[in-house]
Amino acid sequence: MKQTKIPAVTINRLSFYARYLFLLNLKDVNVVSSTQLARACGVNSAQIRKDLAYFGQFGVRGIGYYVKDLLAELQRILGLNKKWRLGLVGVGNLGAALLRHTHIHHPGYTFVNAFDHDPKRIGVQVGNLIVDPVDEMEETVKTAGIQIGVIATRNKMAQQSVDRFIKGGVRGILSFATVQLQIPPDVHIEHVDFILKLDALCYRLTAN
Amino acid sequence: MKQTKIPAVTINRLSFYARYLFLLNLKDVNVVSSTQLARACGVNSAQIRKDLAYFGQFGVRGIGYYVKDLLAELQRILGLNKKWRLGLVGVGNLGAALLRHTHIHHPGYTFVNAFDHDPKRIGVQVGNLIVDPVDEMEETVKTAGIQIGVIATRNKMAQQSVDRFIKGGVRGILSFATVQLQIPPDVHIEHVDFILKLDALCYRLTAN
Numbered sequence: 500m501k502q503t504k505i506p507a508v509t510i511n512r513l514s515f516y517a518r519y520l521f522l523l524n525l526k527d528v529n530v531v532s533s534t535q536l537a538r539a540c541g542v543n544s545a546q547i548r549k550d551l552a553y554f555g556q557f558g559v560r561g562i563g564y565y566v567k568d569l570l571a572e573l574q575r576i577l578g579l580n581k582k583w584r585l586g587l588v589g590v591g592n593l594g595a596a597l598l599r600h601t602h603i604h605h606p607g608y609t610f611v612n613a614f615d616h617d618p619k620r621i622g623v624q625v626g627n628l629i630v631d632p633v634d635e636m637e638e639t640v641k642t643a644g645i646q647i648g649v650i651a652t653r654n655k656m657a658q659q660s661v662d663r664f665i666k667g668g669v670r671g672i673l674s675f676a677t678v679q680l681q682i683p684p685d686v687h688i689e690h691v692d693f694i695l696k697l698d699a700l701c702y703r704l705t706a707n
Numbered sequence: 708m709k710q711t712k713i714p715a716v717t718i719n720r721l722s723f724y725a726r727y728l729f730l731l732n733l734k735d736v737n738v739v740s741s742t743q744l745a746r747a748c749g750v751n752s753a754q755i756r757k758d759l760a761y762f763g764q765f766g767v768r769g770i771g772y773y774v775k776d777l778l779a780e781l782q783r784i785l786g787l788n789k790k791w792r793l794g795l796v797g798v799g800n801l802g803a804a805l806l807r808h809t810h811i812h813h814p815g816y817t818f819v820n821a822f823d824h825d826p827k828r829i830g831v832q833v834g835n836l837i838v839d840p841v842d843e844m845e846e847t848v849k850t851a852g853i854q855i856g857v858i859a860t861r862n863k864m865a866q867q868s869v870d871r872f873i874k875g876g877v878r879g880i881l882s883f884a885t886v887q888l889q890i891p892p893d894v895h896i897e898h899v900d901f902i903l904k905l906d907a908l909c910y911r912l913t914a915n
Contacts, residue, residue, distance in 0.1 A: 510906070511907060513910075515903075539887065541887045577913070583909055592803065592807045600801070647905070670912055679747065679748065689904035694722075698718070698785055699722070700879040701785055701786040701789075702721075702785045704854065704878060
């Protein structure tokens with residue numbers, strides 16, 4: 500089957516399912532009913548079946564889902580059974596908060612390098628990392644085998660940071676900048692834009 | 708027309724248009740062609756026309772859009788012509804970064820109170836605010852007239868924080884927590900979930 504046709508919202512829901520199964524597994528729960536899984540993830544059972552049907556047949560009629568098996572399957576589908584090496588550029592308030600973030604839900608994500616252009620920040624320890632200079636980014640990204648680049652710079656520095664990651668071999672970008680960024684077709688980008696979410700809230704509060 | 712039927716993605720694009728028009732207006736640009744606006748926002752001209760058509764007729768054939776007029780109209784539609792009073796709960800790394808965030812794109816959003824349950828944080832200045840105790844949240848939220856509540860707590864504290872905001876009269880929640888939250892039907896919620904975005908990137912990098 501062509502996985503590229505699977506909608507982004509489905510992928511997001513698979514993440515939710517995997518999160519909840521991860522928690523159940525921590526508590527040694529063996530089986531979860533589709534109703535319980537659905538309720539915990541804010542969807543209905545039919546939606547879960549539809550989402551999973553892209554990848555095969557998982558539920559057992561009258562039982563539900565085996566927690567460990569479905570979790571392993573979802574982690575494999577999402578690529579969360581691998582280790583991912585992250586680099587971050589822009590160690591301001593937001594960047595530093597991300598580096599110190601300890602709520603990561605599975606051990607697959609690791610920040611291996613952080614970069615900044617400010618001489619006052621270079622060489623300083625933030626979280627577990629010593630901040631590296633952006634001038635050496637391309638080389639460091641290659642050497643460290645960074646796979647995902649996180650953009651936490653000011654908007655005007657965002658594009659050149661993306662370009663440096665890509666020159667270093669990165670094919671996945673997570674951007675906290677609020678500007679459009681140019682990327683080649685073989686690179687994937689996701690935006691985290693909380694001002695956009697605030698604007699949407701204001702619209703809803705105003706329209707009602 | 709019923710504004711509630713307008714899709715969330717349209718509202719998000721209106722924010723993008725407003726942002727770009729805001730920048731053009733700062734530079735005293737009077738007119739923007741639909742091609743230029745489209746390119747800057749990563750869409751095509753037909754999409755812009757379609758999005759704006761929900762609210763009326765704005766473009767001028769052969770000219771494009773008057774920057775100041777369309778910006779004012781979009782700000783009115785989105786509710787960005789008003790001042791919005793924000794409260795934040797959870798002054799950890801992320802919460803503190805948000806309070807110190809200076810990249811807000813228009814002067815409409817102001818954090819007026821920050822709350823935490825940790826005695827070591829209460830009374831401490833973060834950004835322009837002195838951190839208040841969560842115990843007094845409901846009262847403070849009412850008194851301060853907070854309209855939007857930002858959840859930057861750990862997951863296990865998120866639901867009670869939401870409940871306190873709502874008891875204080877808040878009808879819009881922006882959550883950085885990665886758990887499902889229960890809200891009454893007259894309250895709006897938006898989630899900022901960067902782990903979900905990372906998961907989606909891993910899926911794309913794995914599937915290709």
